[in-house]
Amino acid sequence: MSTTTPEKVRSVPKPVFTDAEAGAREFPSSTSRNYNYFVPAKRRATLYEDVTVDVQPDPERHLSQGWLYGFANGVGGYPHDWTRLKSSNWHEFLDPNEEWEQTIYRNNANVVRQVQQTIANAKAAGSFLTENQSWLSVLERHVSALAHAEHGIGMYVYTACQRDAPTNMINNAIAVAAAHKLRFAQDLILYNLEVSEQVPGFDGSAHKTVWQSDPAWQPTRENVEQLTGTRDWAEAFFATAIVFEPLVGELFRSHLLMQVAAVHGDYVTPTVIGVGEADVARDQAGARRLFSLLANDPVHGAANRAVMEGWLATWVPRSIAAGRGLQPIWSQLSEKVVTFDESATRAKTRFTELLTEFGLTYDKEL
Amino acid sequence: MSRASITKSHQKIQELAWEPTFVSPVEKFATDYTFEKAQKKDPLKQILRSYFPMEEEKDNRVFGAMDGAIRGNMFRQVQERWMEWQKLFLSIIPFPEISAARAMPLVINAVPNPEVHNGLAIQMIDEVRHSTIQMNLKRLYMNHYIDPAGFDNTLKAFQNNYAGTIGRQFGEGFITGDAVTAANVYLTIVAETAFTNVLFVAMPAEAAANGDYLLPTVFHSVQSDESRHISNGYSIILMALSDERNRQLLERDLRYAWWNNHAVVDAAIGTFIEYGTKDRRKDRESYAEMWRRWIYDDYYRSYLVPLEKYGLVIPHDLVEEAWNRIWNKGYVHEVAQFFATGWAANYWRIDGMDDTDFEWFEHKYPGWYDKYGKWWETYSALSKRNGHKPIMFEGDAANYEYPHRCWTCMVPCLIREDTVVDEVDGQVRTYCSETCHWTDAVAFRPEYEGRPTPAMGRLTGKREWESLYHGWDYADVIRDLGYLRDDGKTLTPQPHLNLDPKEMWTIDSVEGITMQSPNVLLNAMSPEEREAHIAKYKRGGPAGRPAPAEAVA
Ligand SMILES: [Fe+2]
Ligand SMILES: [Fe+2]
Ligand SMILES: [Zn+2]
Numbered sequence: 001m002s003t004t005t006p007e008k009v010r011s012v013p014k015p016v017f018t019d020a021e022a023g024a025r026e027f028p029s030s031t032s033r034n035y036n037y038f039v040p041a042k043r044r045a046t047l048y049e050d051v052t053v054d055v056q057p058d059p060e061r062h063l064s065q066g067w068l069y070g071f072a073n074g075v076g077g078y079p080h081d082w083t084r085l086k087s088s089n090w091h092e093f094l095d096p097n098e099e100w101e102q103t104i105y106r107n108n109a110n111v112v113r114q115v116q117q118t119i120a121n122a123k124a125a126g127s128f129l130t131e132n133q134s135w136l137s138v139l140e141r142h143v144s145a146l147a148h149a150e151h152g153i154g155m156y157v158y159t160a161c162q163r164d165a166p167t168n169m170i171n172n173a174i175a176v177a178a179a180h181k182l183r184f185a186q187d188l189i190l191y192n193l194e195v196s197e198q199v200p201g202f203d204g205s206a207h208k209t210v211w212q213s214d215p216a217w218q219p220t221r222e223n224v225e226q227l228t229g230t231r232d233w234a235e236a237f238f239a240t241a242i243v244f245e246p247l248v249g250e251l252f253r254s255h256l257l258m259q260v261a262a263v264h265g266d267y268v269t270p271t272v273i274g275v276g277e278a279d280v281a282r283d284q285a286g287a288r289r290l291f292s293l294l295a296n297d298p299v300h301g302a303a304n305r306a307v308m309e310g311w312l313a314t315w316v317p318r319s320i321a322a323g324r325g326l327q328p329i330w331s332q333l334s335e336k337v338v339t340f341d342e343s344a345t346r347a348k349t350r351f352t353e354l355l356t357e358f359g360l361t362y363d364k365e366l
Numbered sequence: 367m368s369r370a371s372i373t374k375s376h377q378k379i380q381e382l383a384w385e386p387t388f389v390s391p392v393e394k395f396a397t398d399y400t401f402e403k404a405q406k407k408d409p410l411k412q413i414l415r416s417y418f419p420m421e422e423e424k425d426n427r428v429f430g431a432m433d434g435a436i437r438g439n440m441f442r443q444v445q446e447r448w449m450e451w452q453k454l455f456l457s458i459i460p461f462p463e464i465s466a467a468r469a470m471p472l473v474i475n476a477v478p479n480p481e482v483h484n485g486l487a488i489q490m491i492d493e494v495r496h497s498t499i500q501m502n503l504k505r506l507y508m509n510h511y512i513d514p515a516g517f518d519n520t521l522k523a524f525q526n527n528y529a530g531t532i533g534r535q536f537g538e539g540f541i542t543g544d545a546v547t548a549a550n551v552y553l554t555i556v557a558e559t560a561f562t563n564v565l566f567v568a569m570p571a572e573a574a575a576n577g578d579y580l581l582p583t584v585f586h587s588v589q590s591d592e593s594r595h596i597s598n599g600y601s602i603i604l605m606a607l608s609d610e611r612n613r614q615l616l617e618r619d620l621r622y623a624w625w626n627n628h629a630v631v632d633a634a635i636g637t638f639i640e641y642g643t644k645d646r647r648k649d650r651e652s653y654a655e656m657w658r659r660w661i662y663d664d665y666y667r668s669y670l671v672p673l674e675k676y677g678l679v680i681p682h683d684l685v686e687e688a689w690n691r692i693w694n695k696g697y698v699h700e701v702a703q704f705f706a707t708g709w710a711a712n713y714w715r716i717d718g719m720d721d722t723d724f725e726w727f728e729h730k731y732p733g734w735y736d737k738y739g740k741w742w743e744t745y746s747a748l749s750k751r752n753g754h755k756p757i758m759f760e761g762d763a764a765n766y767e768y769p770h771r772c773w774t775c776m777v778p779c780l781i782r783e784d785t786v787v788d789e790v791d792g793q794v795r796t797y798c799s800e801t802c803h804w805t806d807a808v809a810f811r812p813e814y815e816g817r818p819t820p821a822m823g824r825l826t827g828k829r830e831w832e833s834l835y836h837g838w839d840y841a842d843v844i845r846d847l848g849y850l851r852d853d854g855k856t857l858t859p860q861p862h863l864n865l866d867p868k869e870m871w872t873i874d875s876v877e878g879i880t881m882q883s884p885n886v887l888l889n890a891m892s893p894e895e896r897e898a899h900i901a902k903y904k905r906g907g908p909a910g911r912p913a914p915a916e917a918v919a
Contacts, residue, residue: 013650016577016644017443018443018445018446020445020449020511021441021510022509022510027513028852028855028856028870029513029515029851030514030865031852032514032515032518032852034508036519037519047502047505050502051505053521054525055464055497056461056464057524062526065526065827065831067538067542067826068534068538068776068825068827069541069823069825069827070824070825070826071542071543071824072821072823076538076826076827077542100502101494102425102429104491104494104495105418105421105425105495109418109419109421109422111418112418112419115415152384155474155483159490160471160474160475163395163468163469168464172464172494172498175467176494178490178491179491182414182484183414183415186382186414186415189378190379207381208384212384221384221387222389225388226388228391229391229392231392
C-alpha cells in the first residue's frame, strides 16, 4: 500500500510594513515619551523611578474608586495606620540602591559566583584541613548558627514587612532586603555543608543545638523571635535594620569574624561574611533613607521621633543583651586579635552615629 | 548543579528553620483555614544559589532581545491595532505581579511548613522581577512606538479608569481577606495555574502575529517562573485538603476564584486576542479554541478534576457555564463591544472591524455577523469626526443600551438575561450572573453556611465607576481623568487609528453631554419602576440592543 502525504502548507502570519515607529508622524503627543504622572526626584526620571513609581495604587494619589477588597473589618490595601509612624508623603521614599529586576539578579548572581569560586578554590587547595582546630569549632558552632538569625529575619521579618509597607518603592526595597537575607542564610548553611564534607570530624549539624540551646545564642534567638512577632512593619524594620544589625549582626560579622578568620588560616569565611555584610549595608542605606525622611517629616517629624525613641527603649536593651550573650565566643579563639570590648565599642559607635543621623537620642547606658 | 547536589543542598537548607520558644507565632494575616493536622507536602526543590544565576541568564536573553528589536526596527512591522490594547494590558499587569509578592507572607504565615516557605519567598522575589520587567517593556514601547499617548500616563490612567479597575481587583484579590482564600486559592490555584497560560502564553503568541516579538520574549520569561509558583500552591492545597475542616471553605473559594478569574481575565484577554489582532488566517486559533485547550483541557481536566480524589468538590457547573458564556453567550464579543462603545473614556485607541474581520468572526463564531456586524459597521461610520457625538451618545443610530455594572466582577452585565438584582448592604446592586451575586451576598461574609468565617474579606470601594461622575459634563470627566494629549484638546482615546491631527477627536466633541450612573438611577427608582426597568433590561441584547417595549398582553 502506498500513501502520498499531501505537502503540508505552513500557516504563518505574514510580516506587514506598518511604519508604526516613533517619529514616523507628527500629531498631538507624538513626542510625549516620559511617564508624566509623577515628578522625578532629579530633572529626568531614572530608569528605577520609571519602573517603580506608582505601580501600586494609593487612594492619596491617583486611585479614585478606593480599595476593592477589604479584610473582615473592611480595611483594604496597605493602610497607613499599619505603623505608628506617619508621613506627609509616603511616596517620597526612593530606594537609594535603585533596585529593580536587573540589579537584583546581576548583584545576587555575582555574589553567588564569588562565594562558590572562593569555596571551590579552598577545596582545591585543601585549605579547610589546615585551619586551626579551635577556629573550626567556632565555624562549626557559631558561624553556622548565625545562618538561623539571618534566615529568621529574611523569612519572617522582612518578607512580612513588604506586605504591609504603604508604597511600591518601600515594598520593593524590603523585598530585595529579604532576598539578600535569605540568600546569605543559605550561603552560610551550604558553606557549612561543604566544610563538613571536607573536614573529618566537623559536625555539620552542631549549629542547630547551638542556636536552639547554647546560652551564648539564646538572647539573640529571643531578639530575632521578638522581631518576627512584631506587627507594626516599620517597627520591625527599624528594630532590625537600625537596632539589631549594628548591635548584634555587625558586632558578630564585621567586628569579630571579619577581623579574626584570616589569622586562623580561613580566607573563605571573610568572603562569605563580607558579601553578606555588603548586602546589609545596601539594605541599611534604604532603611536610613526611609527613617531619615520620617524623622524629619515636616508635619510628623517630632511625633515620629518620639515613637522611634519609644522603640529604642524597647529594642536596644534586647539587642544589647543579645550582643553581650555572644561574648564567650571571643574567648574561644586561640588567636586574640580583638577583644569583646573593642568590638562592642565599635558596634556602639556605629549605632550612635546612626541615631544622630535621625536626630534620635538614646539616653540609657549602651 | 547536579541533581544529587541539588537534593543534598535542598535538604541542608531545611536546617535553617527552627521552632520558636520565646515568642509564640503571631497570626499576622487571618485565615479560617486550619493546618494543625495537615500533612506536609514538598514543593519543587528551590535553592537561591542556583536561582539567581539562572534568572540572570534569562534576563540577559530578554535584554538582548530588546536591543535587537530596536536595532532591527521592529516597530516598522507592528500593528497599531494590537499595540493600542497593550496600553490597557501593560497598565494593569505590573500591579497583580507585585501584589503576588505581597501575597507571599499571607501563606507563609498560614501554612506551617518551612519547606514551602522557601519556595514562597523565592516567588516573592520573582514577582518583583515580573513587575519591573513589565514596566520596563512598557517604557520601551512608550519610547519607540509611534503613539506614546496612553503609555505616557499609564499608571495614573490605570488607577482612575473603569477598565483598569476591573483588572485591579485581580491584584487586590491576592492580598486581602482570608489569607488562604486570597494568596493560595485565588492567586495560585486559579490565577497562576489556569489563567497565566492565556495571559502569558496565548496572548504573547498573538502579539508575535502582529509584529511584536518583544512581548513574547518578556512574557515567556515570566511564565517560565510560574511552574515553581504552581508547585508551591499545589503543595499548600494538598495540605489544606488533608484536614476535613477546610473542605467547605475550599469549595467556596474555588467557586469564587474560578468565576471571578473567568469574568475578569476572559473579558480582557479575550478582547485583546480577538479584537486586537490583524491576523485573520482561518486556521489561527480563536480565543474560544485556545480557552478550550489551555483552560478546559489542560487546567480543568488535567489539574482540577484529579484533585477530586482528595475529596475536593470541583465547580464543574461553573466551568461549563464559563464555557457557555464564551461559546454561546458571546461573552468576549459583548465585552469588546462595550470597550468600543465607551471609547471616549479609554486611554487607548480602538480600531474598527472591517470585512476581513467580519469574515473571520463568522467563520470562527457562526452567527456572529447577525449579532455584532451591524453595530461594528455603525462604529466605523461614527468613528469619523464630522460633527456627531461618540457612538455611546448617538442613541438610536447606535442601538445600544448602556449596561449596568456587575458589583462583584465589575465587568458590566452584558449577557442581559443573566442579570441579577438584589438589595445588598442597603443598596440595590446589579450582578452579571448568579455566581457574582453569590460572591458578594453569600461568600464574602462573616458566616458561611452557618459556620463562622471571621477572617473572610469584604468587597469594598466605589465599585461602580460611573457613580463617581454622575451628573458631570462628559468633557469634565475626561479632563479629570487626564486623557488629553499634549495640545490640551485632542483626546488620548480615538475610535480609529488615523493619526492625522485633523481626523482626531477633541474635547469639544464631548462637551455638553451629561454623564449618568446606571446604579444611581436604579436606586432612585420606585420598586415598581425598578422591576419594569430590569425586566426590560433582561430582555435586551445581544450586542446591547435595547428590548422593544413589552407587548401588551
Ligand atoms: Fe508573576
Ligand atoms: Fe507568579
Ligand atoms: Zn460579575
